Amino acid sequence: MTRGFAIMPLVLAALALGFCWHIAVGAKSVPLVTVFEALTNYDQSIFDHAVIYNLRLPRAIFAVVAGASLSVAGALMQGITRNPLADPGILGLMIGASFAVVMTFGYFSFSQVAFMPLVAAGGALVAAVLVWGIALAAPGGATPLTLVLSGAAISTFLGAIITMVHLLDEDSYIEMRVWLTGSLTGARMDILYWALPWVVGGMALALTLARQVTALAMGEDTANGLGVDVVRLKSLAMISVVVLTGSAVSIVGPLGFIGLVIPHVVRLFVGADYRLIVPYSAAVGALYLLLIDIVARIVLAPIEISTGIVTAMLGGPFFVWLVRARL
Amino acid sequence: MNPFSLRSLAVAAALAAAAHLTPAMAQEMRIITDDTGTEVSVPVRPQRIVSLHDSKLTIPLIELGIIPVGSHGRGDSEATAFIRSSAAVTGVDFDNSDITWVGGKPADIEKIASLNPDLILTTTWQSADLDQLRALAPTVVFDYTKQTEWEIYAMIADIVGANDKLAVMERRYQSQIALIREVIDTETIMVSTLHAQSKSFFAFNPYFNIGKVLLDAGFQRPAAIEAIPEGDRIDVSAEALQEFDGDFIMTTYRSSRQQYPDAVTGYMESLFPGFCVQLHACREGQMIYLSRAEAAATSYYALGAVASSILTSLGGRDFTAMPR
Structure with missing residues (x-):
């Protein structure tokens, strides 16, 4: 176990470098000296300082929080469902969270953003229960395939309602169109403040459950034999998953495939122990989203691509590979 | 002749008959070329115009003194539909005029047909099927990448005979x-x-x-x-x-x-x-x-x-x- 953390300093160093790179590059060229000055001696009257301090620094923080949250949510889902394809996006939690946000804050014009993480988590939970229920009712029960298929069904169904609501009132939803693609542009600091306690709670719960999830990942019989209360564990893990997913969606919108890709990458280095997978997924997921967001900002600069489009472009082929390799 | 050919013939005949029944045929006509390069035979004095863009076409028509029989609008029903910006700039909207809402994007072809138009004005932005529109009435298509909105405004004025205004x-x-x-x-x-x-x-x-x-x-x-x-x-x-x-x-x-x-x-x-x-x-x-x-x-x-x-x-x- 201790040996497993041997490469953590390297990962954290890479994360720190990625963070610095993220705030050093962008649509506007800012000299590195100015970047350093902005961080150490901020002067709000200097435009470049404001770009670093007010735009890039918060955006990097959004990337770290959302990347870590979605990766840990994906890792936990894969552990408790013993499904290599489990991911908050593929199993419908993300569209559930998005649907709840769109309906509550778009259709019903609710304006208290303090409740956005909770609303999104509620939507993710309802979607998770629906997906689980449909998969259980299918012949053969909740297999990886039936879960993915019921996730696709729920995603399509809720996506169709979002589209319908959008079509009925195109003007009101035009601004949500970008949010629904998953974008760090214009992510709001006040929503981050409200989401942060939930993220910390969800992370702490994930870390607490990690040892038991390792046992469960070996099979329910093994977990029972090791004294794990499987029902309780799955319930608590699902709370952690929906809270982390809901928080991430409330901050940056639905960013697909991060929860799928990162835990698999992490397993290549640290094995199957969730006491390692959870913290490494958090760090690598944060780094991954920082790098993805750099690509989204500079590849077509000064035009920015929605970060969610880049995560989907990379995650889609990975999903196909995973289906061929693991199913 | 197989049954499919017979059915095609019947549909074509029905469309042709519908075209002959439109009011446009009873009027003096002239030819204009629209932004798709199509030569369109339009009435010299159109009486029943349907506009398929609210703020870009319907508002100019109203301002030129022509109340269209139907218009594209925003909203999701007769009750909530509105002509974007029109209440503020012309004072005319669906709720205080005889203009019928014909849907959004795409516009409702059946509703347009029920108005028996003698001219349809539309833009390349509108996604209603152009062939179906043309089967109903002479249809002039404007393209905002080819003309400015003010050039289009002038063209509308010319079509409806309101150059003086x-x-x-x-x-x-x-x-x-x-x-x-x-x-x-x-x-x-x-x-x-x-x-x-x-x-x-x-x-x-x-x-x-x-x-x-x-x-x-x-x-x-x-x-x-x-x-x-x-x-x-x-x-x-x-x-x-x-x-x-x-x-x-x-x-x-x-x-x-x-x-x-x-x-x-x-x-x-x-x-x-x-x-x-x-x-x-x-x-x-x-x-x-x-x-x-x-x-x-x-x-x-x-x-x-x-x-x-x-x-x-x-x-x-x-x-x-x-x-x-």
Whole structure:
């Protein structure tokens, strides 16, 4: 176990470098000296300082929080469902969270953003229960395939309602169109403040459950034999998953495939122990989203691509590979 | 002959019969070429026009004194539908006129057919099937990438025989522009147009009526706006915000969605916390907020309102020039 953390300093160093790179590059060229000055001696009257301090620094923080949250949510889902394809996006939690946000804050014009993480988590939970229920009712029960298929069904169904609501009132939803693609542009600091306690709670719960999830990942019989209360564990893990997913969606919108890709990458280095997978997924997921967001900002600069489009472009082929390799 | 051929023949016959029953056939006709390059035989004095773009086609028609029998509109039902910006600039909307709402995008072909139009005006933006529209009535298609909205306005006036009315409105507008030039030293003042919504700043070249008035009056514009391809809109990275600064910045709010100037500043603040410190125009209190109803509708009334706002906001006042 201790040996497993041997490469953590390297990962954290890479994360720190990625963070610095993220705030050093962008649509506007800012000299590195100015970047350093902005961080150490901020002067709000200097435009470049404001770009670093007010735009890039918060955006990097959004990337770290959302990347870590979605990766840990994906890792936990894969552990408790013993499904290599489990991911908050593929199993419908993300569209559930998005649907709840769109309906509550778009259709019903609710304006208290303090409740956005909770609303999104509620939507993710309802979607998770629906997906689980449909998969259980299918012949053969909740297999990886039936879960993915019921996730696709729920995603399509809720996506169709979002589209319908959008079509009925195109003007009101035009601004949500970008949010629904998953974008760090214009992510709001006040929503981050409200989401942060939930993220910390969800992370702490994930870390607490990690040892038991390792046992469960070996099979329910093994977990029972090791004294794990499987029902309780799955319930608590699902709370952690929906809270982390809901928080991430409330901050940056639905960013697909991060929860799928990162835990698999992490397993290549640290094995199957969730006491390692959870913290490494958090760090690598944060780094991954920082790098993805750099690509989204500079590849077509000064035009920015929605970060969610880049995560989907990379995650889609990975999903196909995973289906061929693991199913 | 197989049954499918028979059915095709029957459909073709029905469409041909429908075309012969349209009122257009009873009128004197003339040929015009629309923006798709199609020669369209249109009535010299159309009586039953259906317009398939509310703010770009219906408003000009109303302003030219023609009440269409049907119009595209926003909203999701007869009860909630509205002609965007029309209440503010013409005073005419679905609820106080005989104009029938024919849906949004795509428009409802059956509803259009039920109005028995003798002319349909549409744009390449509208997604209703063009062949079906053409089967109902002569259909003129406008393309905003090929003509400006004001060239299209003039073409509409010509089609409906309202060139005299257009000339009067154009003269009034030109006199307003002349007054702006007399009162304000326009060529020394840089006026930017910059807008914000929840996820991005954005800019147009030019921004509809504001852009037209600024250009016609001879104001300077930021190089960043001039660099946008004509007729285009771009999303502006917050990091490039200062490139869109000016002595004055004109921005817009959507009153039709109960959004007012504070909503715009709210968007700007969330996109760039402390943006006002960074923009000369905002720092010096030289930002001007206009309703998008007047700023964007293709209407001479709206154009005049924008010209008047610019004259009032900039004329005869002291201001702090942005360091060049």
